[in-house]
Structures are given as C-alpha cells and as structure tokens.
Amino acid sequence: MDRPTKRLKTEPDTSPPDTPNASRSLPSLSKSITPPPSRSQQSTPPHAIPSPFQLTKIFAQSSLSDNNVDTVRLGDILGDPMIRECWQFNYMIDVDFVMSQFDADVRGLVKVKVVHGSWKREDAGRVAIEEACSRYPNVEPVIAYMPEPFGTHHSKMMVLLRHDDLAQIVIHTANMIPFDWKNMCQTVWRSPLLPLQQSADPPGPGDVGSGARFKRDLLAYLNAYGRGKTGSLVRQLSQYDFGAVRAALVASVPSRQKANQTDSQRETAWGWPGLKDTLRRGPASREKKKPHVVVQVSSIASLGQTPKWLHDVFFDSLAAAAGTRVEPKYSIVFPTPDEIRHSINGYLSGSSIHMKLHSAAQQKQLHYMRPYLCQWAGDIVTRAGGHRRPAVGDDWTAGGASLPGKRDAGRRRMAPHVKTYIRFSDVDTMDTIDWAMMTSANLSTQAWGAAPNASGEVRISSWEIGVVVWPGLFDAETMVPCFKRDLPAKETRETQTLVGLRMPYDLPLTPYSADDVPWCATAKHEEPDWQGQLWG
Template identity: 55%
Template sequence: MKIVPSPIQLSRIRDLSAQNNIDTVQLKDILGDPLIKECWQFNYLFDLDFLMGSFDEDIGHLVQVRVMHGSWKKEDHHRVMLEESAKQYKNLRLITAYMPEPFGTHHSKMMILLRHDDCAQVVIHTANMIPQDWTNMCQAVWRSPLLPLFPGHAAKENSTSSSGQIGSGVRFKNDLLAYLRAYGKAKTGSLTAQLGKYDFSGVKAALVASTPCKQKPAQIDSKDEPLWGWPGLERVLKHVPVSSRSNDSGPPHIIVQVSSIASLGQTDRYLKETFFPTLATTGPRTKDQRSRKPKFSVIFPTADEIRRSLDGYQSGSSIHMKIQTAAQAKQVAYMKPYLSHWAGDGDHLSRSNPELVRDAGRRRAAPHIKTYIRFSDSSAKQIDWAMITSANMSTQAWGSAINATGEVRICSWEIGVVVWPELFSQSPSSSSSDQGSESGTSIMVPVFKQDAPNLDTVNEFLSSDEKSVSQSKDTNVIGFRMPYNLPLVPYRPIDMPWCATSSYAEPDWMGRSYNVSYD
C-alpha cells in the first residue's frame, strides 16, 4: 500500500495548539522562499504591507510582484488605498482586472511563482491577502509541484483540438492559460508566454474557474473550448468515476461548505434545477452500477458559532448570508433543511455519541474556506471527489441558470481545483496525457488533524472487502484534509445562519457586541 498525503493543506491557526496545527501552512511558508524571482497575486482584498512582508527579508525588494485586483472604479476606497500603499514598493505593479459586470467581483485567490531555479509553481487557495485571513480563520491551500522548464525552454501548448484529458497536467495547463488570457494580453500576456515554457505533467488536478462572460454551454462543450462556472464543473465531473459501494451504506453525500451564500432566488429552483444537479454529475458507469441520487448538505455557521470563534464577532465580517428582507427570509426557509453547523458543539447541541466524532481541530477557527466534497455514502468514509475554490454559493460566481437562448451569464472571477482518487493511480513514469497508465487501485479518505492517512484509522472505516483492497501493495490510499468535524450536526428549526448585516446584542466570548449602523 502507498500512503499519499492530502493534496490540499489547511492554513496554520495562530491561536490554536501545535497539536491542531500539524501539517499546516502559513503564508511565509509559500512566499518566504529566497528562490522566488517573480510573483503574480490574484485576489479580492489586499494588504500590500502584509503581502510584501511575507517574502524573504533579504530578497523581498528584488521580487517582481504583480497584483491583480478588481477595484476598477478610480474613486473606490480599496483602489485608493492600494495605489497609495503601492507607492512605497518599486518592485510592485498593480493591474486592474476587466470587470464588465456591475455585480461581479474579482474573487479568485491564486499565486503564480516564477523561480531562479527555472521552476514555476501555481498556488490556489481561499484566503484574501490580509492578516486576518492568515491568522485565525480556517483556509485551504493547494500547491502544484515545482514545474520544470521544457528542454530548450520552448513554449509548448496543445491546440484546442488536443487539449489533454481532464485531470492531466496538460489539460490543467491549457485551462489555466485560457483563464489567464481572459484578462487580456496587455494584462497577463507576459505571464502566459512564460508559463507556456513549463512542463505541467506533475499536476494531478482539474482546474475549475469562472470569468465574467456569457456562454452557451451546449455549443461550446462539443468543441472542447473553455467552459467557465458550473458548466465547467459539470464537464469535469462527467470524467470523474464514482464509487460503486452498495446502497446498504446509504446514498452519496455531497457537502457544500462556504463562507457566503448570496441571493439564489425566492424559490429553490436554482438549487434544484442547476446547482445541485451540477454537483450530482457523475462519470461513466459500469453496467452493474445504478445511479444513486445524492443527499446534499450545506455547512454555514450560526451566530453562536461566530461568537465563540477565536476572533469572535470580528471574524463574522468575512462571512455573509442576508436574512432580513422577506425575499431573504424565503431563501433561508428553503435552505434550512440543507444547513448544518460549522462547529456543532454548543451546549444545546451535545452529540449523543461524542466518541464517534472525527475531530478536524478547526471548530473555533471561523470558516473562510470553501470546500465541495462528494462522499461515497452516508458514512462519509470515502471520498469520490473534492474541490477547494474561491467560489461561494452565488449565481455571480457559478453562473446563472440557462436562459431561453441557451446562455449562462457569469459575473465574477473565481478559481479552484478538483481532485479525485484515480488521479493518483498513475505510475510516476507515465505521461500526464496517458492517464490510462495506472498502477493499482486508489481510494481517497478524509483525514483529520494531519495530512497523511493513518492505516489503523483507514481500516477502521472500511468494509472487509475494502480492507483487502487497501492492504494490497498496488493500492494508493490518498488523504484529504478535513476542515470540519464528521458526522455533521444539522440545524434545528430554531437555528439561524450568521448574518453580517444584522446586529447582535449578546456579547462574544471577548465581551463585545456586534452593531451594524446604516448612515
């Protein structure tokens, strides 16, 4: 058996114990490498002093830093602050993303690092580039392996007609370059030209991104051109095989965990006709496999969980779901059957079997992370696929439902990665474009408080047949680091999601109340 650590890591939480910070990552771990020569930062919020202070202190002033932001209005407060702060850094250049949609945001969270050792690295994560997000809020980070230059440094890109199999490094590269080109040649042309010279064959993930656009998926999909938003995710999931575990274990369970839920409409039509069906998409099945309708849950914190988080009410300013108007109340009503707690450990929520809780060690760190995970069945012992992304639950991020002309409208920039077990079945010597070269079987399991699966823990949650498979020398057991506890604790009828635009008189654990004023 080969044990494979989690392809994603959780961020280090400043005010948690070392035991709860095993295998975690902080920003300096990523940017503090003295071999970095050029750094591209894509994000929503920036504290430039915090960003520039995260580079190696001896060479930080030499790193060429490019900051892509979405504050396109010259009088915008964030833009004024950015431009004023940028004046003190001669090696930093601000770039404004194209923002054609009034309700869109530049919400992608990505770093692209070019290094002195002729390697590049892509980092996709969930944190704004501000101190609060990298101290006491739960975040996730995916890092590509170091990507070498092609021999001779010649740019190599596949044509649209041969863009690589989904999940391969070739396909990841092509999709990433397509995303970067959407900014326009004047803004990212130099970066795409450089990345074209690097070998992405070591990447084991699929890219899912959004760009502001209007697309007709039915026309584009047949041509294998870039698809953004939920149509792009649907295309990926059509290539992801799912578990054939028996129905005795219950239906598959898809858990959505986000930090923001925007307006989805006064009825559940978008959820039931667009969003959930996209997440339920599966790859080819064998003849003896029956399609199983998955169960859906959405993890979102309550006001009580925000009050008791490490930063108290302060962390709630980054977590959004409006509940005040009649339309918003209708949305909360149809969302309630899906909602589950982030921490699930209040005095009124004591579990009947606390010894069965698989503890992720993050219940006090308020969630800014966004994860979408399909578990094979209701026991949540195996994972069919998992995604981290900047995209919350919103039509702006994922795209609208298809309109009468077959068009999907997307307003925001977003980016994320999807991983699944079969990606790790490849022999190390096999080509990224030859995904059929497999070495054994792979299973992905949730792991808690560490990145690598523990064999005893893995076997505890497997059936006898699965144990025999896991113990084979040809089996890869891949961990996926969990940010929340299992099993979930669903909302009670009286529970309500946290609302950053409401006022709360009850003090948080630091004795502070939360007041929202409208001038």
C-alpha cells in the first residue's frame, strides 16, 4: 500500500474524543502528519525532565483550565495519519469510538486488531465487538486465552505501527469507551517513537529498566496470547530498537509459576513475583528516612478475612528495594460515597469503581484495611444538618479551588479509574519519589497472583500490564511529585536534575474518618448526588 503523501502542518484538531471528523473535508489538513515534539524535546530548563506519566484531558472543563495543562486526548494518540496498524488490548472496547479517533482520510486503511477477553459466544461484550467489527473491513477481533474462571482480560495497551517505520507502545488505565476518556481521572505512558533496529539485539536480557529488558518482557507478554493470535505482532516488534525506552514492564498473564524458582534473568516473571523482582533489582532506595508506599486503585477485590495476602505477599513485594531495607508506611487511596456523589458524573462515576462490603467476610476485610484507607479528594466536611459536602463549593465546578495546606492535583472532582503505586522517599514530607508505577492492575489476587500454595506455586488469573519508572532511568538525581503540570516547579530545580511525576491526587493524604466507608457500587445510596440522582 502506498504511503500517504505529506500534508501541511497546522494546528491540531480540538474536537471531543467521540466526535467523528468525517463531516469535514480533508480533516487531515488541519493536523500534523507526525506527533508534536516530545515534551523532553521542547524548550525546557536543563535541569527539568517532564513526567513519564500524563493525565487525560477532562472535557467537562475548558481546554484553558489549569487542570488540563499537559494532558492528553485519545485523538492525540490515534489521530496521526502515519499509523498503518493498531493493536488495541483492553477489557471494554467500543469499536465505533476507537475508529472515530483515527484520521478520517486513513480510517478505512488502518489495520486494527481488537484484543479482548469476552470468550463466551453469548457474552454481550463479544456480540457487540463482533457486530461492530463486521462493519469495518479493516478491523479484526481477537479473543484472548482465558483459562481461569475468575480471570479477566484487563490489560490496557495500544501498539502502533507506522508508515515511516516507527512504532510506539502506549500503556494506560482507560477502557476504550467515551465515558473513560472524557471525565474520569486516567493516566497514560507513551514510549518514544521506536525505529527499526540497525543491528541485532545485544546478548542477555539487559538491565531492569533498560529498553532491551522492556522489549524482552513485552514480547514474552505478547507471546503468552499464542502464536495464532499475536504472532504477527511479535514478529514485527522484534525488528524494532527499544533502546530509547526508560521503564520496566510489570505484567500479569494467566499462569502458574514457582515463586522461589523465579529468575527474571532467564525468563519474565509475572504478577507480584515480577513486581518484587523489578523493585529489588531496579530503583535505588533512599534509606535516610522512612518511606511511604501509596496504593491508589479503582477496585479492591476480596483479599481474605485476614491480612495475610495483603501484608505477607503484596506489601512485602512493594517493600522490596535494592540495598538495605526500611519498612515503609502503607496507605490505600480509595474514594468514599461522598466523593463519588460530588464527582463530575455523580453516582454514574461509581459504576466502574468497586469494593464489596455486604458479607461478614467483606466486613472483616474492611476492618483490617481501615487503618490504611485514605480519601480520594480529601476535602469532604460535615456541614450544618449533618450533610457531607466539599469544603469549597458544592459540586465539580469548584474542582479548581485550592485548599489550605494541600498540593492540588486538579482531579478532586474527577472520580478515579487510574491505578498508581508510588513510593515516596520520606513519609513526613512526601516531596521526593523513589519509584512510581501506573498499571491496569487493581488490588486483587486475580491481578497480582495468589499467595504461594503448599508446593510454592503462584496462581495468576488475569491479564494486566503496567510500567515502573524511577529517577535513575532518566539520569536524574531525584523524582518529584508535580501538580497540574508535567514539569517540576521552578523553585525545586535550581541545583540538580529532577524528573517530574504527574500526580493524580492531592498531597498530603487525608485518612478516612471514623464515619468514612469505601464506595460500594452494589450498595443502595439514598442521598442524592449533586445532580439529584439516587443509586441502587
């Protein structure tokens, strides 16, 4: 197929993510044929490196809002007419929505593969995907291998192959539906544009965090789908040079592995064993202060009536660090019903945020988790009459208002579908970061793997994917949290090289009060949300 001819560079399209461009003549004339320069290539102070994670744009607020600075839209990722092939890996996929994001001139030419886990023939998700794919000759559904009854295909990744012989990997937290890309808090990691390799890959797996290791682990993940499903993608990606990648891949595939026999130098480790190995071999820890590991998720599954898995398996994995070890403090950020009520979409936002609280076993889990739980927005107060309201304003329109003593991330009124795991170097100041991970994986044994059984075997049920970053990967001394910007604040970068980490939540954290409970989507909520709607 001939490559598209080059066209004029003008301003990028600013239409919402679910608005097709087909009604305009030659829409690609209003867009660049190549992505804008990476933020690291733009004019920035020599000691500042922008965040490797970006937040998605909030469409309910103005593009000029300081909450939308440095944010990314789905159209920014898929709208380049140089894309020739696109692989979409996800849990929920609206095929029409995805197709609307491609440049109108090449929408019918891009080869699109839709990888999902709806394997039952009568499954509504499968029926909808197959019906939609049948309307696009260039779109093909691919059903992931799902051997575990409670597993899901939860990974959220795009692989883009281009006419200019470049490739890009995009790992994110959003389902491929309009709702997730409009007004929920989501995050995105994008690799650099990767060229075809000029020489063979170096021997050995490479260091953790290197492009060579990332490539090996990504190809191992893709190979787990089976040659008949992803073989063509593996063959193509194997020809690309991943040397510019600065991240470690941490993923899960349905599998069983011996935890005590895991050797990531020989083969990729999955789930919590892979995470533990990455943190032990990769980020250097600062041992001067007590660290603080913050787990922030959109779903908490049944973890057992005792804290054995949470403490002995998962927290132990998060505590792994090169060199000596100081036991961190742990917190879990999860929204309350009050925060869901006052989010942009009100109760509707809570449809994709889950923790069950009905049974006695679930109440026991809540009891041992309560000391770790922190609010998402951290600004709900009790007003006259006992009503719980935001401290500033009564609805999402006050989302930009600052609270005294809070570093404002600009996402207080956007319900979280993002999943982040961050180790702050100092529990008291939380002003530097040892490492950060964004991933599709929530807090569950299905996603991360169960505790080892009697034979030492770890069972993983789901497909998940994410990346871990730390300052040393960018030749930086320090990583710092950034608020409403991807670059470190000027006053923090005068004497050393800093890399930013865009925060999805405010700091410092606000622990649950005695009256707070986690949001439960299967419970009845009789207090109206800010739009006057009830739930349940």
